[in-house]
Amino acid sequence: MAIDKETVRKVAHLARIAEPEERLEPLAKELSGILGWIEQLNEVDVEGVEAMASTVDVKLPMREDAVTEGYTGGGQPENVVANAPKTEDHFFVVPKVVE
Amino acid sequence: MAGPADMKLAELRDALKKKEVTSLEATDAYLARMDKAKALNAYVIDTADKARDMAKASDAKLTKGEGGDLEGVPLGIKDLFCTEGVQTTAGSHMLGGFAPRYESTVTANLWRDGAVCLGKLNMDEFAMGSSNETSYYGNVINPWRRNDGGNADLTPGGSSGGSAASVAARLCAAATATDTGGSIRQPASLTGTVGVKPTYGRCSRWGIVAFASSLDQAGPIAQDVRDAAIMLKSMAGHDPKDSTSIDCPVPDYEAVLGQSVKGLKIGVPKEYRIDGMPEEIEKLWAEGVQWMKDAGCEIVDISLPLTKYALPVYYIVAPAEASSNLARYDGVKYGLRASEFKDITSMYENTRAEGFGNEVKRRILIGTYVLSAGYYDAYYLRAQKVRKKIFDEFTDAFSKVDLILTPSAPSAAFGLGEKSDDPVQMYLNDVFTVTANLAGLPGASVPAGLDKQGLPLGLQLLAKPFDEETMFKGMYALEQAANFTARPNEWWG
Incomplete structure (x- = not known):
């Protein structure tokens, strides 16, 4: 299925990537090319086949609901915000989102 | 005696234990070689000070006759592994200057065993590429050149291009790498090195910058099969912090090397021939089959008819998972934030632009599209179903054979820029490797010969899930028969 310029605009917005107007047409062409190649999958009969998300055939492990030590244990606000572009008192600072 | 940087990892390990050389000497030798090899652009950064500190600590242990399996051995780390306090960029501008506050499990395992960190290795941006041309930090140049005197710069493959180039040029004893669709095995094939992608779940993914979580798996690129076996043993192991890491013992892969492969059944799938594949690769493959036969293996012709659908499945599944994984780069928690924006939405959009x-944008857009309302069933769900059929096809094949032998890549190293205009042509590089990721199988590339231009070519072995031991046995037999000893000329300095 060919993707048009408007679809690219919509998808780019969903993905939160600013694409300049002049890139939309070339991207539509590129993505259509890739999706056209992908569409050979329509030749495969998948009737009754179960969709596979993971190759690991084990039940996901459960752990005790308790505070753990170390990296995943919480209580490390300095480490959490250490690489943030803008912070204040262990908070991430973003442009105003509520009027 | 050869200098420490001329040794294989196993030789260096043994020399260190025997105190014939110190870790600091080895580390300095590698750092000096790295300095002279800047033209290859294999490293994004070196960690010389940290390396010397780690080497001194190792020497203190070695002097006392103590130390782990890799004590004092200098390694290069793909810049996809989070290293505490050391810049981890994933080859992206988005993560320029990002210094994680934690260590990935795989690298922590290597440091636990005494290894020394030389620096972070260049790679395709977020591991998306097959030529190392998508890195924000520039192309990696393959140490190998064609023998036509043209001196054209060739790709080392990707995404682990820095890992492969640094091992081929001996800028580290061995390197870590990751493989989502072939990113360990294809660059290994293009650089005359050994690359191993273990079974999905064998190595912890914790602390590895995520690309496509159901496919990503870490593994080594090394100078020979023994070195790869030593590396994988240290890297692998169960990790409660990765819920898909499997709790099963890690065998001593080195111990199986040299064990007889007599009676092993080797599957040869007729579908691993593609249009335009050089005759030399076909010939080398036939030679590989003969080598295994000579070693006492039984050759079994098998059929994997869904092979040609593996790449299209991959280019739905991987971008879909990537679009979700990469949603975290929003200019808020870490990494880049755009300087110009008018509100929070434009802050996100400009930061990500x-x-x-x-290439990363292209894949995020494809992933977003195939997951969007109205297209999910037609693309994503269908791809997951075809993935299941590919998985079943392999399960069936492995009920008849122990290993599968194929070429590693459809071509030798190609020139930089030769394939970068056509995404689909670039994607075809992974045609022989991607199936193992979709099915979660272990796979490895072993250098097997040179083409007429003097460039290395690899053969791939695939094995049953968690049967890396049989794979290593087969790899060693291939290595013995191929007797690949060629080295690139050191034109870079």
Whole structure:
């Protein structure tokens, strides 16, 4: 299925990537090319086949609901915000989102 | 005696234990070689000070006759592994200057065993590429050149291009790498090195910058099969912090090397021939089959008819998972934030426009599209079903054979820029490797010969899930028969 310029605009917005107007047409062409190649999958009969998300055939492990030590244990606000572009008192600072 | 940087990892390990050389000497030898090899652009950064500190600590242990399996051995780390306090960029502008506050499990395992960190290795941006041309930090140049005297710069493959180039040029004893669709095995094939992608779940993914979580798996690129076996043993192991890491013992892969492969059944799938594949690769493959036969293996012709659908499945599944994984780069928690924006939405949009390169954007857009309302069933769900059929096809094949032998890549190293205009042509590089990721199988590339231009070519072995031991046995037999000893000329300094 060919993707048009408007679809690219919509998808780019969903993905939160600013694409300049002049890139939309070339991207539509590129993505259509890739999706056209992908569409050979329509030749495969998948009737009754179960969709596979993971190759690991084990039940996901459960752990005790308790505070753990170390990296995943919480209580490390300095480490959490250490690489943030803008912070204040262990908070991430973003442009105003509520009027 | 050869200098420490001329040794294989196993030789260096043994020399260190025997105190014939110190870790600091080895580390300095590698750092000096790295300095002279800047033209290859294999490293994004070196960690010389840290390396010397780690080497001194190792020497203190070695002097006392103590130390782990890799004590004092200098390694290169793909820049996809989070290293505490050391810049981890994933080859992206988005993560320029990002210094994680934690260590990935795989690298922590290597340091636990005494290894020394030389620096972070260049790679395709977020591991998306097959030529190392998508890195924000520039192309990696393959140490190998064609023998036509043209001196054209060739790709080392990707995405682990820095890992492969640094091992081929001996800028580290061995390197870590990751493989989502072939990113360990294809660059290994293009650089005359050994690359191993273990079974999905064998190595912890914790602390590895995520690309496509159901496919990503870490593994080594090394100078020979023994070195790869030593590396994988240290890297692998169960980790409660990765819920898909499997709790099963890690065998001593080195111990199986040299064990007889007599009676092993080797599957040869007729579908691993593609249009335009050089005759030399076909010939080398036939030679590989003969080598295994000579070693006492039984050759079994098998059929994997869904092979040609593996790449299209991959280019739905991987971008879909990537679009979700890369949603975290929003200019808030870490990494780049755009300087110009008018509100929070434009802050996100401008940050992601500036921070991601074209290939990453392309894949995020494809992933977003195939997951969007109205297209999910037609693309994503269908791809997952075809993935299941590919998985079943392999399960069936492995009920008849122990290993599968194929070429590793459809071509030798190609020139930089030769395939970068056509995404689909670039994607075809992974045609022989991607199936193992979709099915979660272990796979490895072993250098097997040179083409007429003097460039290395690899053969691939695939094995049953968690049967890396049989794979290593087969790899060693291939290595013995191929007797690949060629080295690139050191034109870079």
